[in-house]
Amino acid sequence: MFRFAAKANLDLWHDPETHQRVASVGMMQDEAVEVLRADSRFGNVRRTGPIAALDLKASDKGYLAELGAKLQGCGRCADLKSRLPRL
Template identity: 40%
Template sequence: MTAAGVDADRALFQRLRDAPDRQTRRYATCTISNPIACAAAVANLDIWRNEPVLERIESLEAMHRKNLARFEGDDRFTNMRQMGTIAALDLVVPSGGYLAEVGPRMRRLFRERGLLIRPLGNVIYLMPPYCVTADELGLAYDAIDEVASIVLGKA
């Protein structure tokens, strides 16, 4: 038999316990049988308690800014943007959008370089884990540079 639990402070527990059923969602039957997810959640809480996660997030944001800057003025890319630890840029192709045919080709080229980057059409998103190093993220941006040149026939 598996078991799971939810960690909540006393105030939240009281609010949930005292709320009418129509105001709460009771998902215990969905979550109590997933020990792997519970173990992952506990490990994640330990990481947040014991490691400098917020500092890593700030560092990752700065690393994205630095790496995106290398593509400023590069006519292969448009709409470069960043929100927190997520960065994205659009590859300039004749027919862009979510279903752009260039997406699967770029995905294959990234995998050949050992990277799990999944473009959505011509949009390249980077959402690395908080533990990524500057060198590792730099390799991802190097691959974006290389793959863009291959796809656009500028290699």
């Protein structure tokens, strides 16, 4: 079964349409990253391939920072932005 899945994956990467779709997703991610870069609550916003990352700016830092409690249960970017205090 794994062989068939591996072959199907390789076949996808040989399809030129796949590369167009990946590029399209990358452009959408770049737009989302720019929105985060414009928000003063975030720093060092970056993206490599399909992975985006950022640093949260907080007045108290470290393991027991107050911000951690506010972020618990946050699973989406929209949730994250609504839970962060304005700076």
